[in-house]
Amino acid sequence: MPAASIARVLIDSPLPQLDRLFDYRIPDELLTGAQPGVRVRVPLRSAGRIADGFIIELTDSVDYEGTLSDIDAVVSAVPVLAPEIWTLARTVATRAAGTASDVIRVAVPTRQVRVEKAWLARDPLARLSPALPAPLSGYGDDLTEVLAGCRRAAVDAIPRVVPVTPDRWVGHWAVTMAAAAATTVAGGASAILAVPDYRDQDQLEAALAAVLPADRIVRLDARQSNPDRYRALLRCLGDEPLAIVGNRSAVYAPAASLGLIALWDDGDPLHAEPHAPYAHTRDVALIRQEQQGSALLFLGHSRSTEVERLVEVGWLTSISPARIVSPKVIPTAQQTSTDRLAAQARIPSSAWQAARQALDSGPVLVQVARPGYAPRVACESCRQTARCNRCEGPLSMASSTSTPACTWCGALAVDWACSLCEGRRFRLVGSGSARTAEDLGRAFPGVRVIIADGDHPVQEVPGKPALVVATRGAEPLAAGGYQAVLLLDGERMVARESLRVGEDCLRWWANAAALAAPGAPTVLVGVGGALASAMATWRLADYARAELADRRRLRFPPAIRVATVTGATDAVATAVEATQGASPGVDVLGPVETDEGMARAIVRFDYSAGATVAATLRSEVVRAAANRRRAAAGKGGRGPMKPPFRVRFDDSEPFAEQ
Template identity: 50%
Template sequence: MPADAPDVARVVVATPLPQLDRLLEYRVPAALVGRVGPGMRVRVPLRSGKRVLPAYVVEVVDEAEYAGDLAEIEELVSEAPVLTPEIAALAREVADRQAGTAADVLRLAIPERSVRVEQRWLEVRGEPVARDAETVIDIPEPPATYTPDDWAELTGGDDRRIALRVPTGVDTVHPPGRREPVGVPRALGLIADLATTYVAAGRDVIVAVPDFRDVELLGAALEVRLPADRIRRLDTRAKPAVRYRDFLACLGDEAGVVIGTRSVVYAPASRLACVIVWDDGDDSFEEPLAPYAHTREVALARQRREGTTLVLAAHAPSVETERLVEIGWLRPVAPTRFRPPKIVPSNAVIGDEAGARGARIPSAAWRLAREALDSGPVLVQVARAGYVPGLACDSCRTLARCRACGGPLRLARAGAAPTCAVCGTTNAGWRCPECGGERLRSIAVGAGRTAEELGRAFPGVRVVVADGETGLVSIGAAPALVVSTRGAEPVPAQGYRAVLLLDGERLLAREALDVGLEALRYWSSAAALLADRGSAVLVGAEEGPGRALVDWRQPAYAAAELADRRALEFPPAVRVGTVSGTAAEVDRALDAVRDLDGVRILGPVPDDDGSVRATIRFGYAAGAEVARRLKVEIVKAATSGRPAVAGRPRGRGSTLRVRLDPPHLF
């Protein structure tokens, strides 16, 4: 070991305690000097060695900033440099923006360790990789649907920010090693072409997609374009060892494409050229764990830090993307040679008969489905999963609720007793508390009941139910009726011959700010799976988002929605946050930001758990200072509890919680 080797390690401790959210310095023991390096996992003592916690080494330096004696690192857990400098800096930026801790971000960024996988990776690290000439990667031809300038903008270099509209339709690919061909949406095929172009040039690409279905389909598209070892999947559904293996592969010197769900945006990549987020409006990108940073916001932060190309691709852009387009941060790119899918509103194909207008599936939709089934599968999209997800008294229409907890009742299958959707209690012998009636009627029809009705209407036709529980990703080209909930549509090998979009009015009847945008996005994604000569029928909701769907003018609808939100000061025109805790804690936190320009405080109001909650609105320019001041209050609250004293109970811990940019607040 060199005599002048640095022996002071600065680490970030893997703890959610806000008072420890900073770099801590430790002395590297003599036996580990020269072995401990940036990115490695270690264990360090706290409070005079009474506790030992995991940590990541951020840097190793010659001299400490702290003037006193330093505690020593307890143990070197792993020599794999799993925390790169870029991800360490990104974690710090995301935590600061969200008033959270870097440790919480790293918990999302770095997967669980597999010792056996890691040992094998360390053994072969740095060994040359032998390749045959046939593994040379061909650069895809520019698609005819975009101009050469647009394609050059997408693939020509770094520091580009693009809102990309993608073509519709389905192409058939036959990945090596698979028996049957697979249908891949052309949107994902285009993303695969973009990624391949960068990888062929020796650069890395990260692609974030909403769920496991998209990971599987994008993987199939990439398998026919790239060698298998250039594709890394960071899918949370994968086994921990497999996920950790692909994570370590991202640390290598060979260019590749990293695909995955929400947290893939944190993947390490030494030559990162492009980050692509597919369908950023999908609520799967909303992080449910602290510090609650949306995948799109992390991608934007990473683009600013590393100067990469950023592509937000979608059929129906989110209102957040539209805002970035309007302020000039994103450049819109759309197909120039493009024929939108044929979508017919139900009111255009039915007469004035009241019965026809009230039907859940109009006769014209029945005819379209019957004709389309002669040549291939037909998709029926419904709003709700289950069999009968909503029940009411047949006499007075009072909602049927559980006798035990008051939750809504539902039917799991035909002939079953009603059960509670909340606690699962069976409510046999239910009686209406208002009129005493004993008969129930359905007020909502789910995918299971719809499939049962269609099976009777189309005898001899295979009926497939696809929802969040079935996990169906793709189907063949044979005729079938596919009844699917929103976002769970399997992709047929050659596209759907027809698509029926049901329950439009019910879908828009929910009380939520994003209801129109969500409906338009779900409808657009389903219609985009049509075969080239297929047609879709939208039942109900012909105006607003329905009209935007029929005209295929989703950006215009997002722009109108953004204008309305600016007038009402709703996100994303402004940023919002919630502050909850005891009344005293919330008051102190609100006092810390009350004097900032543009900050508006709503509340506080009592919350369901006995605490209080306040909502704050603030402009983007004030965001950094709002987050900093609220973080200070979080640390104060966490460290102000009464310390433990012999013979006296410890003071109650802080309940102050801050969440910035919470989804579905209004």
């Protein structure tokens, strides 16, 4: 055969049996277009059908002595799967016992023919506007040295809001990331900036627009339409350096010359991919930085225990602001409401007084735990939590006049009766954003009240007097910052069943406190102990350090790694036995029965055993998938199939109530 006439192809399939490269002969008429990274269609002999795939590499010889099948068609001549993304996808999938196709499906959007034709027709000689470096203020020379040396760092963000234009304010963290990106792009390399959601992304794009030309900024995220996302991917395939901004999928953007990866708020659960192989943006960024040798920054007001572990082992350098900047946080764990209006709003008198004084000069932020009116309703007679008659889910109320509805299935409780006492009247338990706004409206008559939550998205408010009631993570920015911040429902947030409850609460509260104007009070209601001390002293990294030490003693993540194994009871038992025999030091919690015929186990192991455990569980995934298909074929395609066998590494909530 002539040189490079054989293509090694990755089949686009979630089946673990097909997660390897297949060899195909390239017909003479396809030799020109069949290049690494392009989409192709190839025959699958075992299934008797045509499958989609990507050419990964070309070769001139293979060990197979038979006749190779021919590539059926080259779908597109554009190499959308860049070499660095294939290497990244393969490593991420191997580390998580998943398939590379699942990772590539996140990295490479669906093909859009019109967009592709327009991109091919562009002027290849057109140049982008010149980029200039931006000053990295607030950290001395530390950040500049990290970027210049392509090092890794955990950066404590400055808790302030700053203007980027006369009428646009953003968090200081966004200005820091934008300046780092501008410096990287001006130096001839691309920068990838990943944030949890669209609110953070809008801030970051505004900060980038102030330091980079518009044609140097590429938005790449899941909220885009398919054509826009595909257009953004094609822009990233060029040679000129860009600032690529988006959510967790942006970390897979192609960039052959990569100078910086920066993540904001890596502890946010939105950074965790909900689909197999469930790779976290933080882990993908660490892998890619090591492969491509770029700088890596983790920024946050608080610090996740995962980042703290990397700091302690020396993998990350800890960088703090050159000048100590901390909000004025006032814990009120033991205070009560002695003022009539404060009691009416169900907040301590000190919080009410702070809000009343602050409203003379500007807006006040009130953070609450839950949206809606009443997060939970109970039977008025026996006080038992009211549950849905259909699925046993808890009931809640969206407004004062709405009918209680199930938070699981959404069914309205029109004919509800208590299962214990047969009572039919409800009692409201707790306050959501709507009920809190109603109570505060009575306590502060004549003051405008704004609700900001999932149903009422608000991203910015003017610097005028107003009460802004927002759920955690949905707080809008105020021009000039809030004149006071009230953090309510602290005891309810801390009571959540989760291993990460402490660091999550600190992250929610710190991000809200960072929206306050300089010197404005932040009142933390109903919380004491280590969490209140960490907030009051703004020594948030110390809390993460103590939390990590406790988890290390208990062998909880991230001190060790975990893998959650779920599936048929016999498949889970086999996988657990194989894993325990694969490497010393592996211990297993469970298996425990979850449903009829289903079981779940948690495998704990040291980081040094990660590759061995992943390879072993990967083999069990392939075995279970083959047995499942064999059992289905034996039944002639009829009857219930065996439940799927799933493995999830580094689950963020492995010990939460299931």
